[in-house]
């Protein structure tokens with residue numbers, strides 16, 4: 001956990017001044033019972049009004065200065081803890097952005113959300129408490145003990161006894177709660193996952209009338225989370241009553257022993273009062289320490305989880321001596337040589353022996369039944385995953401040697417699901433090219449057959465896209481994501497079933513427009529529709545992860561049974577639709 005403090009190094013001043021002011025306040029607080037004893041024994045008992053006035057003024061002054069010290073400490077702790085949380089969150093997001101798709105699959109989205117939010121909040125709170133209380137509480141408890149020895153060493157032994165019992169209770173409790181907090185965090189992950197699935201799929205849940213099923217699932221996860229919390233609370237709840245019990249037991253002992261000492265004249269009434277004050281102060285400080293233990297137990301579990309992400313070595317890394325310039329004039333832009341791939345070490349092959357050469361400026365169509373491995377092929381080209389065996393080359397250079405930025409800038413990818421972000425149409429297009437001008441935006445929209453509908457929008461390029469692009473139709477979203485992918489004029493454009501929401505005419509116009517405007521770019525078009533790929537220079541046919549055909553439409557109609565069946569099934573379903 002301490003390792004994470006490196007993210008607080010910008011706040012050194014606050015980390016020093018915060019505890020310093022809290023320490024000052026604690027010194028004043030420690031002196032107050034002594035002042036009270038002096039006031040009673042030397043002022044009130046001797047009817048010395050001037051002495052009472054002097055000491056009480058001094059005590060008020062100490063309290064006021066103490067108050068200002070507390071305010072300053074609160075200020076510094078807020079600045080440092082909020083800053084630390086912000087810096088840590090930024091670092092975590094940066095790290096997540098370096099992780100490969102495989103690493104992200106391994107973690108899962110919900111746990112990353114919990115780590116970015118809940119876990120970092122815990123760490124922020126722990127740092128604030130560290131500044132406010134970590135020096136003050138031990139100082140007050142130790143200071144009270146020393147003051148007790150200063151007043152009466154024999155009675156101070158009761159303090160030691162109370163302290164020993166308290167520490168034992170605390171140790172037992174901490175040992176039990178730390179693992180329980182880890183379980184709670186896991187349940188929070190699960191809860192986040194259920195919430196995000198339920199909210200993102202709310203329309204589907206309603207459409208299928210699955211409200212009850214979704215609510216039951218949520219309730220079950222909710223109950224499990226509550227159960228995990230209850231188990232921690234049951235253990236933690238023992239601490240405060242146990243501390244009060246120890247405190248009251250110790251006070252009884254002090255009164256008993258102190259009463260005898262007063263009778264024999266070896267202790268004054270003021271001193272007895274001061275001793276009880278110090279005991280209360282010590283144990284209250286210890287309760288604070290115990291609460292700190294709870295906060296730090298949670299923070300320790302949170303730190304482990306945050307560190308787990310920060311310390312993950314991305315499975316796909318920037319190569320040393322990376323190639324940043326590609327000979328894009330090269331005849332072959334992308335080449336797969338006997339590529340096989342599996343998603344998990346112990347799972348079966350998702351792709352087996354895939355080989356093709358995509359020539360510059362040409363189009364490769366990929367067809368196959370659903371789940372046959374089409375998307376998996378194009379996940380390998382920008383190195384979202386590395387192949388299990390075989391090799392892939394981009395303009396003659398093995399992918400592993402190319403800088404990740406150069407590699408990914410070579411591709412313009414339109415994924416299966418059209419993901420748009422909250423922001424204007426222009427801002428969304430500029431994801432493809434940061435400094436794209438309005439002309440470049442309109443050109444890209446024109447090629448993607450989107451200029452017409454964007455032109456009709458009230459604010460055109462400045463029209464806001466709401467979360468997930470819900471204010472656009474499925475087909476409009478697809479065309480906007482296509483425009484975003486080609487605004488940078490990439491060397492290779494990949495359309496992963498991205499024409500599915502378009503009518504046949506728009507689909508044909510779009511492909512014509514791509515061919516006419518991006519003459520130097522190669523294209524990979526994945527589609528279930530034969531009509532979308534039949535004009536491609538080459539068509540790759542995939543079945544159960546294996547390559548069962550490669551050639552033109554005409555070649556495949558002669559040589560590939562799977563292709564012939566696909567064509568036939570689409571022709572017959574179209575005929576059935578016509579009737």
Ligand SMILES: Nc1ncnc2c1ncn2[C@@H]1O[C@H](COP(=O)(O)OP(=O)(O)OP(=O)(O)O)[C@@H](O)[C@H]1O
Pocket residue numbers: 105343344350368369370371372373374375376377416497
């Ligand atoms: N992230 C993943 N982790 C594990 N297995 C996966 C993952 N993505 C895909 N698969 C598996 O790999 C196989 C091929 O999936 P892929 O998405 O490549 O098929 P596809 O042909 O593109 O399907 P569709 O046409 O339905 O989009 C499937 O069996 C699928 O379950």
